[in-house]
Amino acid sequence: MASAKPTLTRPASGRFVLLTLILGLLLNLLPWSGLTKLLWPDCIALLLLYWVIHQPREIGLGAGWFLGLLMDIADGVLFGQHALAYTLMIFMAQILRPRIQMFSFWQQALYVFGLLLISLVIMLVTRLAFGAAFPGPLYFASSLFGALLWPSLSMLLHLSQHRNRRIDDTFTNLVNK
Amino acid sequence: MIDNAPPPFFKRGLAPTARLAIFSGLALFLMVADGHFHYLNTLRNAFAIVINPLQHAMNAPVRLSAKVGDFFVAQGRLKSENADLKEQQLILTGKMLQFQDLQAENVQLRHLLGAIPRYAQHTTLAEILYSGRDPFARKIIVDRGSLHGVQPGQVVADNIGVIGQVTRVSPAVSEVTLITDKDQAVPVQNVRNGLRAVVFGSGEPGVLDMPYMSFSADLQPGDQLVTSGIDGLYPPGLPVAVISKVERNAAYLFAKISCTPSAGPDRQRQILILSALASAPPPLPPPPESPVKESHGKR
Numbered sequence: 001m002a003s004a005k006p007t008l009t010r011p012a013s014g015r016f017v018l019l020t021l022i023l024g025l026l027l028n029l030l031p032w033s034g035l036t037k038l039l040w041p042d043c044i045a046l047l048l049l050y051w052v053i054h055q056p057r058e059i060g061l062g063a064g065w066f067l068g069l070l071m072d073i074a075d076g077v078l079f080g081q082h083a084l085a086y087t088l089m090i091f092m093a094q095i096l097r098p099r100i101q102m103f104s105f106w107q108q109a110l111y112v113f114g115l116l117l118i119s120l121v122i123m124l125v126t127r128l129a130f131g132a133a134f135p136g137p138l139y140f141a142s143s144l145f146g147a148l149l150w151p152s153l154s155m156l157l158h159l160s161q162h163r164n165r166r167i168d169d170t171f172t173n174l175v176n177k
Numbered sequence: 178m179i180d181n182a183p184p185p186f187f188k189r190g191l192a193p194t195a196r197l198a199i200f201s202g203l204a205l206f207l208m209v210a211d212g213h214f215h216y217l218n219t220l221r222n223a224f225a226i227v228i229n230p231l232q233h234a235m236n237a238p239v240r241l242s243a244k245v246g247d248f249f250v251a252q253g254r255l256k257s258e259n260a261d262l263k264e265q266q267l268i269l270t271g272k273m274l275q276f277q278d279l280q281a282e283n284v285q286l287r288h289l290l291g292a293i294p295r296y297a298q299h300t301t302l303a304e305i306l307y308s309g310r311d312p313f314a315r316k317i318i319v320d321r322g323s324l325h326g327v328q329p330g331q332v333v334a335d336n337i338g339v340i341g342q343v344t345r346v347s348p349a350v351s352e353v354t355l356i357t358d359k360d361q362a363v364p365v366q367n368v369r370n371g372l373r374a375v376v377f378g379s380g381e382p383g384v385l386d387m388p389y390m391s392f393s394a395d396l397q398p399g400d401q402l403v404t405s406g407i408d409g410l411y412p413p414g415l416p417v418a419v420i421s422k423v424e425r426n427a428a429y430l431f432a433k434i435s436c437t438p439s440a441g442p443d444r445q446r447q448i449l450i451l452s453a454l455a456s457a458p459p460p461l462p463p464p465p466e467s468p469v470k471e472s473h474g475k476r
Contacts (some may be wrong), residue, residue, distance in 0.1 A: 065204065
């Protein structure tokens with residue numbers, strides 16, 4: 001069950017991908033404060049990585065860039081900060097994709113940890129370049145929690161993808177009749 | 178890698194590296210336009226209209242849980258809190274009586290001196306919705322916006338003292354930059370001896386810096402700092418911070434002074450947004466005949 005070997009599955013519908021991304025955006029908007037805020041993983045980044053790895057034709061650099069822009073506005077931070085970080089992170093994910101797909105979810109989590117960390121480092125560098133103060137080492141903690149979430153998230157999306165497909169099939173059958 | 182690849186079988190659009198260059202270039206362009214030239218505020222506001230309702234929606238469950246939590250507060254705690262408040266009320270009433278007397282006296286004295294009368298303060302009560310999500314900045318979001326007459330630049334205080342300044346305003350919410358945010362400056366005055374200075378946020382919670390103070394400046398740990406009011410923005414006399422540490426090292430020109438903010442948004446949910454000054458700042462005084470002699474310090 002812990003393997004993500006490429007099985008012959010039909011891709012999730014574009015609507016489903018969009019729905020998960022909107023859900024991720026909402027999860028990112030939760031008004032945490034204090035420690036939870038620091039540890040709360042970047043759900044958008046996680047979902048983007050999932051879809052880039054599993055459905056590269058739907059989600060690519062453009063989607064990442066646009067969602068990054070939305071995150072910049074939602075967080076009230078420097079315009080383009082998340083956009084740049086997501087763009088570079090997705091590009092690396094695209095390069096590593098054939099390799100990542102071979103691994104089990106837990107092994108994938110290591111890659112995800114690295115990719116999330118890279119996105120955080122890019123944001124850190126851009127903000128430091130624009131004169132912000134270093135927010136402390138706990139800043140990187142969210143990438144660790146994101147990676148820990150990865151296996152369960154992948155499993156969940158895998159399952160709902162199957163279920164979703166069945167609903168989709170019945171729907172198309174109905175329409176075709 | 179690209180040179181050796183066979184010609185693509187399917188039409189795929191631009192090469193990945195070209196896309197990467199385009200999107201990261203766009204992101205960098207936006208960053209410079211926003212961070213350096215501040216061109217994008219209108220664009221940001223337009224998008225914020227879409228995002229703000231979502232933020233409110235996500236706030237709702239958290240606020241609801243807080244309300245439910247409030248409902249189940251123990252009776253004993255309420256009782257003791259009530260007793261405390263009554264006691265405080267009594268003390269404040271006593272002080273208030275004195276204050277009215279002093280205020281009348283102050284007006285009279287100012288009149289005698291021919292000084293400009295102090296303006297009256299209007300305040301808007303606001304509630305803290307959540308702390309800003311940007312880990313690089315120290316900001317809070319409050320539930321009053323341009324619809325309630327909030328403007329950028331207004332000073333925000335709680336019942337103890339200054340906590341920050343309104344920096345960005347949307348229709349229903351506004352963003353307050355705390356005085357502990359990096360490079361946020363507050364002009365202050367030492368209560369003990371009237372020495373004026375400027376304190377800057379350090380970017381860390383609970384720490385303010387007072388740079389550029391001369392090695393020999395008369396400042397001690399424990400000194401109360403209040404707003405000086407000479408900037409024409411912060412009303413004078415609001416508590417800002419207490420000096421916590423003064424390091425004097427002969428190797429440096431300036432003393433290293435750290436302060437602890439008196440107020441803090443982590444202590445309350447309610448805050449006051451003070452009105453922007455109704456009138457223009459007072460006219461500049463005529464230049465003195467002889468240069469004023471500073472009691473201390475060649476720089």
